[in-house]
Amino acid sequence: MEQDLARVIVTPEQIRARVGELGAQISKEYAGKNLLMICILKGAFIFMSDLVRKLDIPVETDFMAVTSYGTSTESSGVVRILMDLERSIEGRHIMVVEDVVDTGLTLKYIIDNLKARGPASVKVATFLDKPSRRRVQVEPDYNGYVVPDEFLVGYGLDFSEKYRNLPYVAVLKQEVYS
Ligand code: PRP
DSSP: GGGGEEEEEOOHHHHHHHHHHHHHHHHTTTTTSSSSEEETTTTTTTHHHHHHHTTTTTTTEEEEEEEEEESOOOOEEEEEOOOOOOSSOOEEEEEEEEEEESSSSHHHHHHHHHHTOOSSSSEEEEEEEEEGGGGSSSOOOOOEEEESSOOEEEETTTBTBBSSTTTTEEEOHHHHHH
């Protein structure tokens, strides 16, 4: 697998440190609020599992799987819910957990969809943010790292369903995906 990678851009040590900081910040800001964290599958499953273990407040979890129509590298903004939340979010303080916000189209759809269900508040935590790619205005409230516009894999991010298990974030060599 390593031969497919051009370079590592977020190391396991950086991930551990930053997730710890985010966990501390979220724990402070959501003390007494009975937070519900919503993992957007599949990419966010690793960040979500690390992040919830860094929270020292009561937290509930739920999961939503979405797919975006489009090419393997560009989402279209048309999103289909493959698996919906188990429970109602009405009146709840919720946090959407993503691995990466790129064009923002997926996140915008998810936020609009969830807001229509009457939660008390909606915030977003993403591990990676690629603001240079944004096509709609959405800003994560909690962000691990701002990253450049490159093909990234690892820590949940895939190419053709592979590389999600890498314990770091790396740039995929162009020859692998083109
Ligand atoms: C990725 C990622 C976000 C979305 C970001 O999911 O997890 O949900 O793309 O892209 P956008 O900001 O341009 O909409 P993907 O559709 O690749 O599915 P996956 O999480 O199952 O890998």
